[in-house]
Amino acid sequence: MMTNSSLRDRRAFLKFLTGSPYIAALGGVSAAAFDTQQAATAIGDVITDPKDALDVMDFEEAAHRKVAPGHWAYMVSGTDEDGTIRANREGFKHVQLRPRRLFDATKVDTRTELWGTTYNSPIFTCPTGGEKSFHAEGELAVARATKARGTLQVLSTATSTGVEDVCQAHGQPVWYQLYAPSSWAATEKIVHRVEAAGCPVIALTVDNTTGRNSETYAAQRSRPVRGVPRPR
Numbered sequence: 431m432m433t434n435s436s437l438r439d440r441r442a443f444l445k446f447l448t449g450s451p452y453i454a455a456l457g458g459v460s461a462a463a464f465d466t467q468q469a470a471t472a473i474g475d476v477i478t479d480p481k482d483a484l485d486v487m488d489f490e491e492a493a494h495r496k497v498a499p500g501h502w503a504y505m506v507s508g509t510d511e512d513g514t515i516r517a518n519r520e521g522f523k524h525v526q527l528r529p530r531r532l533f534d535a536t537k538v539d540t541r542t543e544l545w546g547t548t549y550n551s552p553i554f555t556c557p558t559g560g561e562k563s564f565h566a567e568g569e570l571a572v573a574r575a576t577k578a579r580g581t582l583q584v585l586s587t588a589t590s591t592g593v594e595d596v597c598q599a600h601g602q603p604v605w606y607q608l609y610a611p612s613s614w615a616a617t618e619k620i621v622h623r624v625e626a627a628g629c630p631v632i633a634l635t636v637d638n639t640t641g642r643n644s645e646t647y648a649a650q651r652s653r654p655v656r657g658v659p660r661p662r
């Protein structure tokens with residue numbers, strides 16, 4: 431079994447490796463990070479501190495161990511038999527960062543302006559429904575995290591926290607993702623509430639108006655939704 435400090439040392443070394451030009455020559459940073467994460471998970475080397483993450487996928491197994499099985503099944507399900515999730519992950523392996531040498535990259539400015547608001551980064555948190563299913567503080571925790579980083583939060587129609595409370599926790603109005611109900615009156619009611627909360631943008635999502643076939647979730651939806659951590 432690895433101690434926390436040997437685990438940190440190994441991760442620090444892997445971090446160094448993934449930044450190395452030699453890794454770029456072998457297939458690039460994202461490919462290396464993905465493969466080291468898979469190797470780390472395979473030997474049970476799961477992060478216990480966000481600071482140890484080399485790659486966003488390092489959070490996956492850590493979350494798997496925390497989230498109740500029924501909620502986990504929802505979180506990891508795609509459409510039909512998850513073909514698009516697999517295709518996306520495969521696709522991202524072919525996107526590489528091209529290292530540019532002999533440029534001064536000590537000060538990088540990632541700020542982005544969208545409709546009059548400046549964010550510290552173009553990376554934002556996507557809308558995901560019912561975040562309290564995954565963490566007791568749900569959307570409020572995401573609001574505090576995005577506020578701390580100066581980034582955008584997009585709140586789902588299926589939020590488990592009221593839009594007003596989320597805007598307050600975020601420090602400024604968030605964007606709102608809308609699944610429009612089939613009744614126009616109900617849609618107007620939501621839009622007026624979101625407007626009154628100050629949300630400057632509504633992102634209309636049309637993928638779910640007729641429902642979808644999620645086979646992974648359908649097969650596992652009867653699994654417990656609380657208090658059953660994944661066995662180690």
Ligand SMILES: Cc1cc2nc3c(=O)[nH]c(=O)nc-3n(C[C@H](O)[C@H](O)[C@H](O)COP(=O)(O)O)c2cc1C
Nearest residue numbers: 504505506518556557558559560586587588607635
């Ligand atoms: C558990 C879960 C819940 C989601 N809920 C919503 C939602 O309520 N509204 C929405 O527009 N998209 C929803 N999405 C889609 C995400 O916003 C995002 O577009 C999608 O996950 C693709 O990004 P990714 O490749 O980083 O996962 C959800 C995705 C997941 C995994």
